[in-house]
Amino acid sequence: MTDIIDELEWRGILAQTTDLDELRKALADGPVTLYCGFDPTAGSLHVGHLTQILTLARFQRAGHRPIALVGGGTGLIGDPKPSAERSLNSEDTVAEWVGRLGGQLSAFLRFTPEGEAPAPTDAILANNADWLRSMSAIEMFRDVGKHFSLNQMLQRETVRSRLDGEGMSYTEFSYVLLQSYDYVRLYRDHGCTLQTGGSDQWGNITAGLELIRRMDGNAPHGPAHALTTNLLTKSDGTKFGKTEGGSVWLDPELTTPYAFYQFWFNTDDRDVVRYLKVFSFRTREEIDELARLTEERPAARAAQRALAEELTTLVHGEEECRKVIDASRALFGQADLDALDAATLDAALAEVPRAELPGLGDGVPVVDLLAETGLVPSKSAARRAVQDGGAYLNNTKVTDLEAKATGADLLHGRFLVVRRGKRNVGGVIVAG
Known part of the structure; x- marks a missing residue:
């Protein structure tokens, strides 16, 4: 077991706790x-x-047992937003989404493999619909609602901001009761004594602590804690x-692995070291070295590359990360475009200026393609790029002002890659 509190503090993650000394002691005596x-x-x-998600993973790596709770019950309502009411989704939709989120969480936490006995730190995947659906309205109001002060609920920041505007439905107003009861059930059923969340969840989490105290008197599992x-x-x-x-998104159908990689790779130099601390499992020494490289050679983007590769591998796997890296290199003439599969190339070209054509006919001048993709402001500028030796079609330098792209140049029968200079890449998608 390692001192996870020190780890979170160094990484700049820790915001608030209820009693830091007591929490440190509980974690040292763990597992929690x-x-x-x-x-x-x-x-x-x-x-x-x-x-x-990664905070749960850090606790697990430090020798504790995480529970990932997917809100199949609370998700039918939604945590109130500061601005307006949420749109309610159908029960079938929420149930489908519960399954998807559970699958995504399994990439980050170690759950008990099928056929094996559970280890003390193996994660648990829970769904609050399992207890909220079986609870009657009378039980909720009598056993849970009686412990909540209306005065305190009205002082909650989200409630106050909504009441000053268009108001809030009773459904969203009562959300805190449901989330607080989740903590009670996990405390009773699994001996769960710590809830984590973003600092904007402090009110919900501490309401759960108070409900445990009122309903169970902090027995039999001892004091519960909060950490944001x-x-x-x-x-x-x-x-x-x-x-x-x-x-x-973490779903590759919503955000391609290439776009996911590029999101992290494009991190501002001012943010990248902070992001490495929050999102990476690299050691202090490794991050310090990447910070030094960022300061001394920012153009090399060593820290951004390390961050992008680690997170893309974690979320999408080693094979997808390798494809993304190969695509990035190929677009800029450092690897073979023909080696990329169609899906990866399509995803890569979606992140650069691109033009769509109905067909190539007898051929389309490369200078036209440079202008169509917006890599140059005009055809005359495209001609100058060719004359200066800075125009490329599928990574082959174009030296002839009259050169045309034909069907024989198409990658996977529908893609062309044009480039101006070393770093300005565009894509052409041919429909027929």
């Missing part, structure tokens, strides 16, 4: 069972969930985990 909840409000987790993590921000002021295309 802890949990974090993930509501299925979409069909996939996204990179914004990674801080919590810092919310991640970007140095440029934009929201972490968002791109022009929206959220960066």
Whole structure:
């Protein structure tokens, strides 16, 4: 067992705890069972969930037992947003999403392999629909609701911000009762004495602690604890985990492995060391060395490459990460484009300026393709790029101003890669 608190503090992850000294003692006497909840409000987790997922994984690696709770019950309501009511999803949709999220979480935590006896630190996958669905409204109001003060609930920041605006439904107002009862059930059923979450969840988590005290008197498993993590921000002021295309998902059907890799590879130099601490399992010495390389040779992007490779491997596997790296190298003339499979090439070209053509006919001038993809502002600029030796078609230098791309040049029967200079890449997708 290692001192996980020191680890979280060094990595800049730890935000709040209820009683740090008591928590340190409990963890030293461990193993401790802890949990974090993930509501299925979409069909996939996204990179914004990674801080919590990896925090569970860090506790497991430090010798503790994590519970990943997927909210099949609470997901039918959704944690209240500060701005407006959530749209309610159908029960069938939520049930399907529960299954997807559970599968994604298995990539990060060690669950008991089929046919083996469980180890003390093997993770548990729980679904709060298992107890919330069997609870009657009378039980909820009588056994849980009586322990909540309306005055305190009205002082919650999310509630106050909503009441100052368009208001809040009773459904969302009562969400805290359901999440608090989750902690009670996990405390009773699994001896879970620690809940983790983002710092915006502090109110929900401490409400669960108080409910355990009121319903069970902190027996038989002793005092329960809360731990929250810092919310991640970007140095440029934009929201972490968002791109022009929206959220960066863990599902490869929603965010391709290539786009996922590029998200991390494009991390700002001002953020990359912080991200390595939060999202990587690399040691302090390794991160310090990457920080030094970033400061001395920022153009090499060693830290960004290390971050992108580690997370893409963790989420999508070694084989997909290798394909992504090969595609990145091939687009910039450092590997063979013909070696890329169609899906990987398509995903890579989706991340660069691209043009779509109905066909090539007898051939389309390369200068036209450079202009169509936006790599140059005009055909005259494209001609200058050819004359200067800076124009490429499928990584082959174009020296003839009249050169054309024909069907014989198509990769997988529908792709062309054009490039201006070493770093400006564009794609052409040919329909027929």
